[in-house]
Amino acid sequence: MSGFYVLDVPEFASLVDAAMKSGRCKVHPKIGHYRFVEFDREIELLRRDTHMNEAVWFGCLTGGLDGKITRFDGERLKLVATNEPILGLDAARR
């Protein structure tokens, strides 16, 4: 199951809203202090939809990521599903 966790605090709430608007994900009910935003294969989020400044935007996956980043700049964030090991393929072969 690919997705990302969002801590239930005011400064990250707009990330959940933007994800919902993208229409390509499912927002799970809050468990503990986190919501899980599940996506199927890939998702793209635009910073302008989140209304986040850069200081918050560039930390927006701090809740945890089950997926892989394929683009992350001041404009957009693209995530895809992955099975790659966290420490990379080189590390997995050792």
Place this chain on the structure above:
Amino acid sequence: MIKPLEIHPKLHGVDHTARPTWKLRDTVHFYRDILGLPLVHCISAKGWGREKENHADFLHFFFDSGNESTIAFFYYIGTQQPAELVVPKGYMAMANHTAWRVESEAELLDWQRRLESHGVKVSQFVQHEIIESIYFRDPNWYPLEITRSLRDVEEPDAVDATATIEAAMELEDSGRWKDIEQLWRNKVKFVQESQEKHSEKARG
């Protein structure tokens, strides 16, 4: 894991922080006259102890920075600033800074205006997750920050901080940690653990 301690001593906020200066007049002018922090204490003493290092005679002086805290400086008489104590350029050395608290956006704006009116270069307001700050430098090039809280820090913040740091320490131990994506991915299991604990607690 650290063994539980029998004694749990508490801290009660900052008394003072201190740094060396080789610009006495400029430092006094900046902190006392530009920032307007009262000069409240000064030790002047013959160098003592550390005989092997030939400790210089010195001044140790303190400016009141509010809420019973001070910012202090050492001035070592007749010495030259060692190269390793010159504040390096670049963002990494900015990590070593002092941040003072104000209580409102209006106060933060007042500080920005006051500093600018004295010709100090001040940043725009920067909102981080839980604080909003302005940044500037003193005559020693030490980085300074004035900040206001945007909200209280609560239990979710502490739970999340623990998950982040546990995930990070595990990656550090691996010796192969190279980017933030690895941290965010490694953190998932710690987040799930916190959720399970929360659910168990809720079930009683």
